[in-house]
């Protein structure tokens with residue numbers, strides 16, 4: 001999850017240059033290794049920002065990063081904030097090592113952001129036994145059999161979107177679909193995961209509005225915001241937790257969000273305890289409370305439940321909305337492809353859309369996979385080494401001093417970018433046309449020419465290893481249902497003045513030329 005959380009006014013309180021300098025000096029001496037400084041990479045224009053603005057604050061995501069990839073290869077160095085050396089990694093062997101090894105944890109600023117927003121013991125920052133414990137509790141809920149049970153709730157919510165668009169007179173017009181998708185994704189999670197109605201689509205839920213406020217303000221990254229995130233990473237966890245009680249506007253919003261999610265979780269837990277028979281409640285809350293089994297030692301303490309609830313609600317909302325948005329965008333852009341998909345939907349739905357077997361719709365899945373490859377909702381993940389170790393490389397790297405190295409020793413504290421989107425653009429893995437949006441590659445015997453990294457079709461979109469996204473099957477089903485229902489009902493096209501471009505702001509959002517976060521699509525009813 002991205003670190004771009006709006007802690008700007010928090011930083012106004014916490015940011016003291018002198019402290020930063022001292023901490024920076026101590027940290028530099030801990031992890032900078034001479035070798036890392038000799039790994040080739042782009043020059044940085046500023047000591048404060050390093051290459052980070054070129055990486056994270058561009059008009060279109062990847063504007064510089066994908067050129068660096070071509071120039072320096074799948075492992076290179078970039079300058080982080082305050083002169084820090086970071087490694088940018090898309091080499092499959094190195095990624096496999098980093099993502100499966102217990103020697104890496106979530107990056108510092110993402111760690112603090114998740115502590116502020118979700119709570120101190122959230123699953124993203126847990127490792128080892130404590131992380132395994134929570135994953136063993138939630139993973140069964142996300143099994144393919146269980147996810148299938150969510151299908152009616154997903155369909156019902158997508159059909160509400162269609163009804164709303166028809167009632168609002170959307171067909172025949174160009175419409176920004178992004179807010180609808182965000183709200184509907186939250187409603188789907190409420191219905192399917194929590195058996196609770198958020199009513200985000202109709203704008204009636206306080207919780208959905210406040211979650212939107214937090215995520216929207218995080219979606220307007222600025223230089224100051226980037227600096228705030230960078231500074232946050234130097235502040236101890238306990239100070240971050242203390243700072244969350246400060247009477248400043250952004251912290252008040254977070255506090256309100258935490259209060260609402262806490263009240264929601266108490267309500268859901270109490271309701272389950274009153275109504276569900278022990279051993280028989282297979283809802284997600286049933287899993288978290290241990291009501292799904294007669295073994296009373298399973299489940300988590302009640303005070304932990306809101307933390308997991310927040311992680312799931314944020315983790316499964318805008319990510320899914322981003323993937324659906326970009327899928328509909330590409331379908332709108334490619335008329336022939338859209339018609340072929342509509343034909344597939346029509347011939348597969350002989351007895352109506354309720355009988356569709358989504359996994360047996362090759363065209364639908366090829367388009368979705370290609371979007372998940374080139375428009376991964378999380379283009380970058382951050383990791384930090386928790387001990388000294390040696391990174392393996394698929395191919396040797398020539399250092400700036402001319403030395404050929406086939407592995408990179410790193411020190412504890414070394415920050416690393418897991419370059420998800422860059423991995424999806426490696427010609428060595430995806431072929432010479434890796435940069436091209438070509439769904440037909442998914443009909444080939446071997447679309448990915450390398451060993452699988454992620455859980456779905458070798459894509460790294462949902463990451464891999466112990467922290468692999470638990471919701472990936474659920475997300476895929478949501479995208480499949482959304483796309484089939486919408487394409488069955490509407491003809492999509494891009495407006496003449498289309499200027500939507502992918503831009504990273506927590507997730508891969510769409511921004512138009514004026515910098516506004518929106519995804520305008522022209523929608524007509526199918527006749």
Ligand code: HEM
Nearest residue numbers: 001123124315316319320323377381462463467469471475
């Ligand atoms: C297209 C949609 C989605 C994408 C691209 C996505 C991607 C990811 C990625 C990349 C991570 C790893 C983050 C990291 O460790 O740095 C992650 C973790 C996570 N995701 Fe997803 N996700 C999606 C949908 C969902 C859904 C639908 C849910 C839940 C309903 C969900 C819940 C979570 C949770 C709880 C984690 C933390 C797992 C852990 O740390 O053990 N995600 N997701």
